[in-house]
Amino acid sequence: MDMSRVAEQGLVLLGCGKMGSAMLAGWLGHGLPASSVWVIDPFPSDWLKSSGVNINTPLPEAPAVVLVAVKPQMMGDALPAITALGGGRSLFVSVAAGTSISTFEEVLGQKTPIVRAMPNTPAAIRQGITALIGNSAVSDADLALAENLLSAVGETVRLQDEAQIDAVTGLSGSGPAYVFHLIETLAAAGQAQGLPHDLAMRLAKSTVAGAGALAMASDEDPSQLRVNVTSPNGTTQAALEVLMHDEFGFPDLLHRAVKAATDRSKELSRG
Numbered sequence: 001m002d003m004s005r006v007a008e009q010g011l012v013l014l015g016c017g018k019m020g021s022a023m024l025a026g027w028l029g030h031g032l033p034a035s036s037v038w039v040i041d042p043f044p045s046d047w048l049k050s051s052g053v054n055i056n057t058p059l060p061e062a063p064a065v066v067l068v069a070v071k072p073q074m075m076g077d078a079l080p081a082i083t084a085l086g087g088g089r090s091l092f093v094s095v096a097a098g099t100s101i102s103t104f105e106e107v108l109g110q111k112t113p114i115v116r117a118m119p120n121t122p123a124a125i126r127q128g129i130t131a132l133i134g135n136s137a138v139s140d141a142d143l144a145l146a147e148n149l150l151s152a153v154g155e156t157v158r159l160q161d162e163a164q165i166d167a168v169t170g171l172s173g174s175g176p177a178y179v180f181h182l183i184e185t186l187a188a189a190g191q192a193q194g195l196p197h198d199l200a201m202r203l204a205k206s207t208v209a210g211a212g213a214l215a216m217a218s219d220e221d222p223s224q225l226r227v228n229v230t231s232p233n234g235t236t237q238a239a240l241e242v243l244m245h246d247e248f249g250f251p252d253l254l255h256r257a258v259k260a261a262t263d264r265s266k267e268l269s270r271g
Helices: 004-009 018-029 046-050 072-081 101-108 121-125 140-153 162-173 175-192 197-217 222-228 235-243 250-270
Strands: 011-014 037-040 065-068 091-094 114-118 128-134 154-158
Touching (some): 018 046, 175 197
Parallel strands (some): 011 037, 128 154
Antiparallel strands (some): 114 128
C-alpha cells in the first residue's frame, strides 16, 4: 500500500466510530505514521487516544485526503468543520450512508474530487467489501488512492454510476445482517431437531463461514457448488426443494428483502 503522498500531506478522518476505527487501524498497520493523521471526533475512544494521531487539533491546510466516516444523522454538524478544505486540493472520500455526491458538492464546491463509498461491517475484521464511485472531478489517480485506503479493510469494487449505490446498500451494505439472521434461524432449526443450543449454534456459524470461504476460494460458481453437494434423492435435495420453492423459498424472499432495503436507501438519500 503506497501511502507516501498521504504520509507527506496528511489525512483527515472525520468521525472515528467502528468503521473509522477499523480503517485507521488498517492504515496504521500498513505503515501510515500516526503523526500524519488528524481525527475529528467529539467522543474519542481510549484506543484512539492511545494511537498517537492528532485528535481535535487544527487541521493541515491541504491534506491529501479527507475521509468522512460520520453517521448520516451527524452529517449536518460535521460538514462545517471541513468546508474550508474543499475546492480541489484535497480528495474527499465518504463512507457515510445516504449522503449523495451532490450534497457534498453543494458544501465543498463542484471542483472538489469526491468519492462516495459503501463499505460493510465485516470491515471490522478486514473482511469487508466496499463499492466506490467518484464525481467528475475525480482522476484515475484519485480513485486508485481511494481504493488503496479502503483496501485496508477488505476488497473494493468500482461502480458505473452513483444510482447503483442503493442496490449495493441492499445487497452487501445491509447483507451481513441477513447472514447473521440465517445463522440464528439455522441454529434454532437444529435445536428443534434435537441438538443442544450451543452445539447447534457452533455448527451453524461454522457451516455458514466455511461455505462462504469455499465460495470465495473455488473456481466454480455457487450454483455449481450447490449441485456438487446435492446427491439425487438425498438429504440436501430434500432441503433444497423447500428452500428453492418459487413462492415460499429463498428466490422470492431474498428478492423482496433486497428490494425493501434498496427502496429504503433511495428514500433516505432523498432526505
